[in-house]
Amino acid sequence: MEHTPPPFFVxxxxxxxxxxxxxxxxxALLVLDARFGYAEGLRSVLALAAYPIQQAARLxxxxxxxAAGFFATQSRLREENEALRARLLVAxxxxxxxxxxxxxxxxxxxLIGATERLERKSIPVEVLYAxxxxxxxxxxxDRGAQHGLRPGSAVVDDAGVIGQLTRxxxxxxxxxxxxxxxxxxxxxxxxxxxxxxxxxxxxSGLLELRYMAATADVENGDVLxxxxxxxxxxxxxxxxxxxxxxxxxxxxxARVLAQPLAGVERGRYALVLSAGxxxxxxxxxxxxxxxxxxxxxKKPVADGR
Amino acid sequence: xxxxxxxxxxxxxxTGTIVASFxxxxxxxxxxxxxxxxxxxxxxxxxxxxxxxxxxxxxLGTAWVLGLLVDAGNGVLLGQHALAYSALAFAGxxxxxxxxxxxxxxxxxxxxxxxxxxxxxxxxxRLAAGAEFPGWSLxxxxxxxxxxxxxxxxxxxxxxxxxxSLDETRPL
Numbered sequence: 001m002e003h004t005p006p007p008f009f010v011x012x013x014x015x016x017x018x019x020x021x022x023x024x025x026x027x028a029l030l031v032l033d034a035r036f037g038y039a040e041g042l043r044s045v046l047a048l049a050a051y052p053i054q055q056a057a058r059l060x061x062x063x064x065x066x067a068a069g070f071f072a073t074q075s076r077l078r079e080e081n082e083a084l085r086a087r088l089l090v091a092x093x094x095x096x097x098x099x100x101x102x103x104x105x106x107x108x109x110x111l112i113g114a115t116e117r118l119e120r121k122s123i124p125v126e127v128l129y130a131x132x133x134x135x136x137x138x139x140x141x142d143r144g145a146q147h148g149l150r151p152g153s154a155v156v157d158d159a160g161v162i163g164q165l166t167r168x169x170x171x172x173x174x175x176x177x178x179x180x181x182x183x184x185x186x187x188x189x190x191x192x193x194x195x196x197x198x199x200x201x202x203x204s205g206l207l208e209l210r211y212m213a214a215t216a217d218v219e220n221g222d223v224l225x226x227x228x229x230x231x232x233x234x235x236x237x238x239x240x241x242x243x244x245x246x247x248x249x250x251x252x253x254a255r256v257l258a259q260p261l262a263g264v265e266r267g268r269y270a271l272v273l274s275a276g277x278x279x280x281x282x283x284x285x286x287x288x289x290x291x292x293x294x295x296x297x298k299k300p301v302a303d304g305r
Numbered sequence: 306x307x308x309x310x311x312x313x314x315x316x317x318x319x320t321g322t323i324v325a326s327f328x329x330x331x332x333x334x335x336x337x338x339x340x341x342x343x344x345x346x347x348x349x350x351x352x353x354x355x356x357x358x359x360x361x362x363x364x365l366g367t368a369w370v371l372g373l374l375v376d377a378g379n380g381v382l383l384g385q386h387a388l389a390y391s392a393l394a395f396a397g398x399x400x401x402x403x404x405x406x407x408x409x410x411x412x413x414x415x416x417x418x419x420x421x422x423x424x425x426x427x428x429x430x431r432l433a434a435g436a437e438f439p440g441w442s443l444x445x446x447x448x449x450x451x452x453x454x455x456x457x458x459x460x461x462x463x464x465x466x467x468x469x470s471l472d473e474t475r476p477l
Contacts, residue, residue, distance in 0.1 A: 015395060018365045022391040025369065029384035034434045039383045046377030050335070053328065054378060057335035129337035132379040134443060135436035140380070167380065174380050181437050202437045 047169045054172075058128065120234060121274040123149060127267065128172065137180040137200070139163075141270065144171040152232055154273045160238035160262035161185065161226060165272055173272075177264050178239070179205050187239050188227040192217055195227050198239060198258060205265065207240050209256035214247050218256050234273060238262070315465040318359055322464045326351050327371060335378055342442045345450030348375055349423055352390055353416050354454075354461055356397030357404050368394035385430045393423040413454040420447035 013021075033039040123143060131138030143149050145168040153165045155175050163177040164185075176183050181202040187209075188195045194217060198207040212218060222242040228235025240258035247254045330351040338344040348371055355363040372387030379386075396419050397404075404415045424447050432438065 015365075015398060019391060019395040022365045022369045023388060026372070026384040026388035026391060029373075029387065030382060030430060030434070033383040043377050043383055046373055046383075047380075050331070050374050050378035053331045054335045057332050058337065061337055130341070132335070132338075132341050133381045134342040134439040135381070135431045138380065182435075203439065 044169060051169075051171060121148075123147060123272045123274070125149075125155075125173075125270050125272055127175075127270060131174060136182070137177040137202075137265075138166075139175050139177065141165075141173050141175055141272075142171075143272070144169045144173050146170050148274070149173050149272055150274060154226075154233045154237070155270050156237055156273060157262045157267045157270045160240075160260070161233065162260075162262045162264045162267060162270055164232070175270070178207060178260050178262075179264055185233060185239060186227045186230045187224040189218060190223040190225050191219075194218065195229070196224070196256075198224060201257070204257075205260075206243070207258045207260060209242075209258065210253070212254045212256050214249070214252060214254045216254055216256075218242055218245055218254070220245060223261075224258055315462065318362065318465055320362075322461075323355060323359070323362065326355070326461055331371075331374065331378070334375065340442075341446075342439060343445050343449065345446050345453060346420070346424075347450070349390065349393060349420055349447075350416075350450045350453060350457055351461070352393060353397050353419050354457055356394045357401045357412070357416075358462075360398040360401045363394070364398070365391050365394050382430065382434055385427050388430060389423040389426040392426050393419055396422065409455045409458060412458070413451050416454050417448065417451040420450055423447075 012018075029039055029042075033043070125141040125143045128140045128142050131140060141155075149165060149168045151165055151168050154161060155163050155165055161178060163175045163180070164183060165173050166176040167174040178185065178198075178200055179202065180200045183200045185198050185207075186195065187198045196209045196212055196216075196218075198209055201208050207224075209218070209224075220242055224239045224242065226233040226235055226237045226239055238261045240260045242256060243259045244257040245254060246256075327348070330347040333347040352363070352368055352371060356368070368390040369387050372385075372390035373383065375386040375390075376383050400415060400419075404412050407415070421444055424444060428438075428443060
């Protein structure tokens with residue numbers, strides 16, 4: 001045992017007082033972070049402090065991957081190369097068709113006077129590791145605010161949407177996956193254009209369409225795509241396919257479950273589609289709108305009075 | 306009882322040792338583990354060690370700051386680990402005299418209680434914030450960490466066991 005003379009007089013505050021102090025400090029931070037989102041500045045500073053340690057922790061993985069890549073056999077590489085070449089051919093054909101269709105669509109849109117849809121910038125990212133939070137479904141990707149990523153952008157892979165970029169640190173970002181309980185995405189049924197909102201199902205790995213009337217026209221196998229009405233996700237991205245529809249006469253709503261189409265939990269590379277630049281701002285709160293609104297209240301009021 | 310066992314006379318602990326051990330624990334925590342729920346929380350384990358063995362050097366302040374670092378590094382709710390680690394440090398310091406009286410596995414049993422308690426605090430915080438319960442495997446991580454306790458004690462006391470130089474400890 002180590003023997004040091006006990007400090008007779010200098011004791012500081014009692015342990016229980018200290019515990020109460022730090023516990024209340026933590027609780028205050030928790031409330032600020034969870035309810036109001038005021039703690040982001042502190043979080044980014046702390047994340048920057050933890051960044052070198054995180055990078056060092058990734059070193060073994062990087063080394064192992066590098067070694068594995070070095071010893072990859074030539075035959076496997078050749079096979080992969082051929083498969084990729086075949087896919088490229090298909091993709092090129094698709095791209096050509098897309099080009100012509102796009103040109104046609106934009107000329108038609110100009111004809112009817114609609115605004116030109118803004119091109120979105122896409123940034124390829126690599127998934128570094130799954131988020132270290134057993135309570136949420138997140139992954140960390142290798143690009144951050146320094147590379148132009150902004151929170152709110154949609155994240156897709158080659159098969160569809162995998163989630164939304166929810167927090168951009170300086171060099172890495174957090175992507176909340178579709179299956180996270182806290183994520184909702186506006187979708188529509190590809191077959192008939194029926195709009196709905198898909199919520200993450202948590203540990204089941206499925207999505208749930210809530211608030212669908214029991215008589216809604218949804219069937220097994222229906223493909224859900226983004227509807228684009230929120231301005232966050234571009235319209236028409238594949239999201240999920242319906243795997244189960246339960247209609248119970250005793251409930252108002254049908255229970256619709258869907259399986260994500262993209263490799264939500266397994267993909268390695270993804271594309272971040274930057275949030276559209278020219279989208280309209282959110283409407284302000286009604287109370288806030290009353291004051292300055294009188295000046296430009298030229299819109300016809302249609303409240304039925 | 307372990308009181309009559311012969312114990313090593315230990316050198317006073319250096320601040321560098323403590324800092325290095327915490328950096329190492331953070332490093333282990335940030336490794337890309339396949340399943341987070343089953344992974345021991347090395348920072349909590351190291352914190353428990355220092356709180357039990359050096360209650361005058363390591364206090365709630367250290368625990369709180371470490372908790373914030375882990376929160377930011379893991380991208381979880383800010384304050385979740387800070388609260389859990391503060392409670393862990395408090396319990397560890399309060400029980401340190403009692404815990405040191407036991408042999409290694411008796412100590413490990415106490416540490417199991419401390420770690421599970423910290424995990425339960427974090428769980429309570431997240432459930433209150435609206436997360437879903439991720440399953441009972443959450444409590445397997447601290448149990449696995451407890452199995453590492455004898456190794457941690459041996460490893461972290463290693464710098465204190467080594468004599469500074471041969472001449473200082475020579476009887477003549």
